[in-house]
Amino acid sequence: MVMLFFLFNFLIPECINANWESINSENILKTNEGVYQEESESLKKSWEMSFDYFLENQFDLAVEKAEQFGYTLCVDKKNKIYQWQPLEKGLPWMLLRKKGLDLILETPHPIFDGTLKQSLEIFQDANAKVLIISGTHRCTNKKPSGCSGTTTACSRNERQAYGISDPAHNDRTLFHTMHKKANEAFPESITISIHGMAAKGISLSDGTSLQTSKESVVARLAENLSKRFKNESVTTCNEYEGATRKLHLCGSTNVQGRDINGVSEPCLISAQKASGRFIHMEQSRSVRARGSDVAKAIVDTLAKTEKIPVIENIHGVEITDNYRWLEDGESDKVLAWSDMQDKQARTYLHDLKNYEKLKHSFEKLTSNDSTGAPTFFGNRMFWSERKAGQNHSVLFWKNYPNSDKHPIQEKLNPNDGLGTILLDPNSWNEKGTTSLDWYSISPDGTHIAYGVSENGDEKSTIHIKRIEDGYKYKDEIPYARWGSPAWLPDNSGFFYGRWPVPGTVPAGDEDYYRKIYFHKMGDDWMDDEYIFGEGRVKEEWPVPLVSDNGEWLILNAWNGWDTSQIFIKNLKTSNEIIPITEMNRKTYYGQMFFKDDFFYTSETSEDNPNGMLWSIELDDAKIQKDKWTLILEPGVNMFDAWWAGGKIVLRYMEKAHHVMKLLDPETNKISDVPLPGIGSIGTFSARKEQGPYYYSYTSFNSPTTIYRWDNKTNKTITWEENKSNANTDDIIVKQVEYESKDGTIVTMFIVHKEGIVLNGNNPTFLHGYGGFAISQTPGFRSSIIPFLESGGIFALPNLRGGSEYGSAWHNDGMLENKQNTFDDFISAAEWLMENEYTNSKKIVISGGSNGGLLVGATMTQRPELFKAVICDVPLLDMVRFPKFLIASLWRAEYGDPDRKEDFEWLHAYSPYHNVPSTEEWPNLLLKTADHDTRVDPLHARKFAALVQELHPESLTLLRVEKNAGHGAGKPLHKVIEELADTWAFVFDELGMDFNP
Numbered sequence: 001m002v003m004l005f006f007l008f009n010f011l012i013p014e015c016i017n018a019n020w021e022s023i024n025s026e027n028i029l030k031t032n033e034g035v036y037q038e039e040s041e042s043l044k045k046s047w048e049m050s051f052d053y054f055l056e057n058q059f060d061l062a063v064e065k066a067e068q069f070g071y072t073l074c075v076d077k078k079n080k081i082y083q084w085q086p087l088e089k090g091l092p093w094m095l096l097r098k099k100g101l102d103l104i105l106e107t108p109h110p111i112f113d114g115t116l117k118q119s120l121e122i123f124q125d126a127n128a129k130v131l132i133i134s135g136t137h138r139c140t141n142k143k144p145s146g147c148s149g150t151t152t153a154c155s156r157n158e159r160q161a162y163g164i165s166d167p168a169h170n171d172r173t174l175f176h177t178m179h180k181k182a183n184e185a186f187p188e189s190i191t192i193s194i195h196g197m198a199a200k201g202i203s204l205s206d207g208t209s210l211q212t213s214k215e216s217v218v219a220r221l222a223e224n225l226s227k228r229f230k231n232e233s234v235t236t237c238n239e240y241e242g243a244t245r246k247l248h249l250c251g252s253t254n255v256q257g258r259d260i261n262g263v264s265e266p267c268l269i270s271a272q273k274a275s276g277r278f279i280h281m282e283q284s285r286s287v288r289a290r291g292s293d294v295a296k297a298i299v300d301t302l303a304k305t306e307k308i309p310v311i312e313n314i315h316g317v318e319i320t321d322n323y324r325w326l327e328d329g330e331s332d333k334v335l336a337w338s339d340m341q342d343k344q345a346r347t348y349l350h351d352l353k354n355y356e357k358l359k360h361s362f363e364k365l366t367s368n369d370s371t372g373a374p375t376f377f378g379n380r381m382f383w384s385e386r387k388a389g390q391n392h393s394v395l396f397w398k399n400y401p402n403s404d405k406h407p408i409q410e411k412l413n414p415n416d417g418l419g420t421i422l423l424d425p426n427s428w429n430e431k432g433t434t435s436l437d438w439y440s441i442s443p444d445g446t447h448i449a450y451g452v453s454e455n456g457d458e459k460s461t462i463h464i465k466r467i468e469d470g471y472k473y474k475d476e477i478p479y480a481r482w483g484s485p486a487w488l489p490d491n492s493g494f495f496y497g498r499w500p501v502p503g504t505v506p507a508g509d510e511d512y513y514r515k516i517y518f519h520k521m522g523d524d525w526m527d528d529e530y531i532f533g534e535g536r537v538k539e540e541w542p543v544p545l546v547s548d549n550g551e552w553l554i555l556n557a558w559n560g561w562d563t564s565q566i567f568i569k570n571l572k573t574s575n576e577i578i579p580i581t582e583m584n585r586k587t588y589y590g591q592m593f594f595k596d597d598f599f600y601t602s603e604t605s606e607d608n609p610n611g612m613l614w615s616i617e618l619d620d621a622k623i624q625k626d627k628w629t630l631i632l633e634p635g636v637n638m639f640d641a642w643w644a645g646g647k648i649v650l651r652y653m654e655k656a657h658h659v660m661k662l663l664d665p666e667t668n669k670i671s672d673v674p675l676p677g678i679g680s681i682g683t684f685s686a687r688k689e690q691g692p693y694y695y696s697y698t699s700f701n702s703p704t705t706i707y708r709w710d711n712k713t714n715k716t717i718t719w720e721e722n723k724s725n726a727n728t729d730d731i732i733v734k735q736v737e738y739e740s741k742d743g744t745i746v747t748m749f750i751v752h753k754e755g756i757v758l759n760g761n762n763p764t765f766l767h768g769y770g771g772f773a774i775s776q777t778p779g780f781r782s783s784i785i786p787f788l789e790s791g792g793i794f795a796l797p798n799l800r801g802g803s804e805y806g807s808a809w810h811n812d813g814m815l816e817n818k819q820n821t822f823d824d825f826i827s828a829a830e831w832l833m834e835n836e837y838t839n840s841k842k843i844v845i846s847g848g849s850n851g852g853l854l855v856g857a858t859m860t861q862r863p864e865l866f867k868a869v870i871c872d873v874p875l876l877d878m879v880r881f882p883k884f885l886i887a888s889l890w891r892a893e894y895g896d897p898d899r900k901e902d903f904e905w906l907h908a909y910s911p912y913h914n915v916p917s918t919e920e921w922p923n924l925l926l927k928t929a930d931h932d933t934r935v936d937p938l939h940a941r942k943f944a945a946l947v948q949e950l951h952p953e954s955l956t957l958l959r960v961e962k963n964a965g966h967g968a969g970k971p972l973h974k975v976i977e978e979l980a981d982t983w984a985f986v987f988d989e990l991g992m993d994f995n996p
Helices: 041-055 059-068 116-125 174-185 217-228 255-260 291-302 332-350 355-365 407-412 782-789 807-811 815-834 850-861 887-894 900-909 938-950 972-989
Strands: 071-076 081-086 093-097 101-107 128-133 190-196 202-205 234-236 278-283 310-314 317-321 375-377 380-386 394-399 420-423 434-441 447-454 461-466 472-477 493-498 515-520 529-532 541-546 552-558 564-570 588-595 598-604 612-617 629-632 639-644 647-654 657-663 670-672 680-685 693-699 702-710 715-721 731-739 745-753 764-767 793-797 843-848 868-872 923-929 956-961
Touching: 041 059, 041 071, 041 081, 041 174, 059 071, 093 174, 101 116, 101 174, 101 291, 101 332, 116 128, 116 190, 116 291, 128 174, 174 255, 190 255, 202 217, 217 234, 217 278, 217 291, 255 278, 291 332, 317 900, 332 938, 332 956, 332 972, 355 782, 355 972, 375 680, 420 447, 493 541, 515 541, 529 552, 552 588, 564 588, 588 639, 598 639, 639 680, 647 680, 657 680, 731 815, 745 782, 745 815, 764 815, 782 793, 782 972, 793 815, 815 843, 815 850, 815 887, 815 900, 843 850, 850 868, 868 972, 923 938, 923 972, 938 956, 956 972
Parallel strands: 101 128, 101 190, 190 278, 202 234, 764 793, 764 843, 843 868, 868 923, 923 956
Antiparallel strands: 071 081, 081 093, 093 128, 202 278, 310 317, 375 380, 380 394, 394 420, 434 447, 447 461, 461 472, 493 515, 515 529, 541 552, 552 564, 588 598, 598 612, 612 629, 639 647, 647 657, 657 670, 680 693, 693 702, 702 715, 731 745, 745 793
């Protein structure tokens, strides 16, 4: 077997005429244009050498050899299709897709059979690996080929020997050489010889008329073609249980079929057995006109995923994993399988009746300008803007005077200028796949360190700019995913987090062992000073902070989402880093900030699940916890805290929405901040020591609006309104309470248009997350607008595992309590049905990432409850999840399957290990991305294969986004495409029409 390493190499030139789909009859030698002559042995040998050089990555030699015998070897870069293009008529074409389906298509009679256009269509739609097209009409040279068999093709009614220009019946042609080399290179491929016939219907064979099984490729293809072509007769030359047999144009003299079926002299000897790797397909004119449907039937046939059992005994439980091989995302075989699944999914989704209308609607809904709330550093303000059509937001900055002058005037008054562009990711890559991951502005507003990554993989490289003139320093730091730079006040450098250089840790651990370093401006990153992390557990995640005066370094070492430990270092007097708290499970120090010589931190614990706020004087004698001052005692609601405008800002979570307050550290007085309504607050900022305050507000029926609140006058004005093309005036939002399985009361937001009649048959979209202490609060979602406009109901429950009701709410939905999350979600669906909102045939559930686990577990536990499921970038194999990418970090949230106690609850709900063989099963749309570095796409691949096996009558689609990751940094055009695909599926499953 030839080892294939397909590298994109500029030694292979781009095709001048890259549109291979435009190959037509003008490129083929016809009977009135000359006489075909068999290709010489030297020409065939030269082509073989070009092909072999190509497979060996010796591209310069492959191109050179092709040119020597009258071919151009080039590449269509857009579609990544390599082509051997003949420079003269009579020679065959070969198209090769580097990671296509294991399918070789052969078109020996493109003109006579009328199969040229169809074969190109099948090659494209089936994502085939190879297509070989004869360069001559079969009748241009009737000189007998010497191969067995006769035909009336070139003599009307008189049977004659096959001519040498008929490549299906001459094994001395270059066409046959191409056939043999392709099958040697891709020995696991299925070869289909595409033909046309005058009779109606479709006739198939495996190159023989022998008996076969109903599990054979020819039998399965016949079945799938019958489903696609209900008005056509589909027959086979092979006998098997359930076959419609007819011995008609069986292709037993086809030399390519004889070759694949193991005949040593295919020109003369018929096959006595079938290899199962060849199909001879004859089709009527009406079938040939529907190449896309033939392609779908072929994909349906070859989509049956191979099972390679891996049997393990884990903690006394025997587990058989038939799809372990799909974990290898680098394997060509897996990539081809994934491409085939994606092609099949997109073909299905794009054919849905609402797809185009929904795509147009989402283009319109996302075509608005948008602005983010400003933040303040030194004497500068910073904000983001995205103009309609831009893939990414642009970061702006502007000086503002040290006065009470309203900064809105500086931003919006054209006479004062509109601000200066600091970072524009849209200019970094025309495809929009280079993204700004995060940024850190120096306290004085003069420098910025920022992370850049490609294709959504979030593997940031740090870049640094001087803000005043946009000068970009040469300093670059790789392996800085979520680097969290903490600047020194003099801008001489910063502390940051960095992952190991590959090769310095065991393979597979490159996403762990994060350490803190200090980067001095101008130095090579490899010379950066190591600060902290050696000898700590590999999953720990330390984050640095520097005090206002630059004398203290704080390190918050996270161990999961509920546990952390604080370390401190006096940068002026000591090299020692000392802990000032213990590492106590479920004691978490979260919000941290500085004011002069004081350090503030929030703390949550099992005893105080809603948190409290401490003040610590930065003095060597006063930094241990017994010297701390409690300035905010635990209350009934969870809060976040930070410093702005000379006050401590408190953002409380009250019944799953935000309430804002200010704490005066001098008087300990707390005052309320007026808000526009019940919604969510994002940024809430001001200058360090004085107002006014700027904040972003959003709700389900309110697009994000930036407000300016003057805390002195208590007046609020609109600073920037992000308008939407949607009409939100008639959108109703309500919050209900329901009882979960164990009696716990859970809240849920319900959103729909005013005037909807609740009749128990309303189309409903139930979305959830429930994990990692992430709260689901009100927010404007343009994605649900077409659904609401069409009479749909959107529901969002506040599941345990989030933090809507404090850290106890999180704890009740993690580790051994994770089943509570699933029960909450199931109970939400049941409540919606019991209260006449919907029924099991009118509800779709959705979730992504941890929410993908949620809907995966829910559908395996209660499949009869839902019509369809959307499972996005999901975690589904809970027995093996810590082994991949950064997932070992999540053992703190889910448990460790290497521990017997944890394994028992993980295995009990793991979706991949609990797919039931039940009659009632919802249709499923799985979505993943090839550059996801958080949740490995293997989870979606394995689950898709298993569900397709156990529930073949249900629809299971796997959509794989190329050049994208978990979701962060995804360009707008990809977002729109995904929205259109997703909601076309929802509308179709719920029987809805979209009529904007």
